[in-house]
Amino acid sequence: MSSIADNIGTVTRRIQKATLKSGRKANSVRLLAVSKKRPAEDLRTAFDAGQRAFGESYVQEALDKMEALADLDAIEWHFIGPIQSNKTRQIAEAFDWVHSVDRLKIAHRLDEQRDSALPPLNVCLQVNINNEASKSGCSLEDLTELADAIEEMPNLSLRGLMAIPDPDQPEAALRSSFRKLANALKKLRQEAPGSGPLDTLSMGMSDDLEMAIEEGSTWVRVGTALFGPR
């Protein structure tokens, strides 16, 4: 077995254990394999081991891999990087999910540029949960207004929230960041109930996925623990 296949097994067991421990339903947490800066062959190896969902952060790099892997049916592409407005067309045309929508202008462009013959683009709003100067993401205060606007966009389906908490904070602060995002989703379900399924919390990475699952994550985004250091 390849080490990538081994790693998928190990991470899947970590996810299952944390899901069970937190009293959540089996299979309520999915694994997003973060494959940025990895060659297409690594994604193919992971696909052959059963992995279907892949997360990419750079548009052109992702498009090249999509072309190289066009023969793989049922592969699912997620965009998780910062979004420049001149890249929205390619994202809207090629991806199934976008985890990193953080402003109205980007949501509008993705909606306009998504082919209405395709299923709606699944989007999460990225929240700058620790108000870090260097990070993308909207503030918690902006969420209701953004969700209300997305409700009017026929080609987007608002699935939930995403965050990349500051990894250097103490464990208790990290847990409270995850909890804040989970509470923000609950609040949004009450305040903007028609804006989309709102069933998704994209949080947790290689080093903190257990804690994220205990706090309600439904997608953990894992790169290093599957593919090794970048």
Ligand SMILES: *Cc1c(COP(=O)(O)O)cnc(C)c1O
């Ligand atoms: C790179 C990246 C990850 C994966 O991080 P690892 O520490 O390698 O697991 C997750 N989410 C986002 C948004 C990323 O850019």
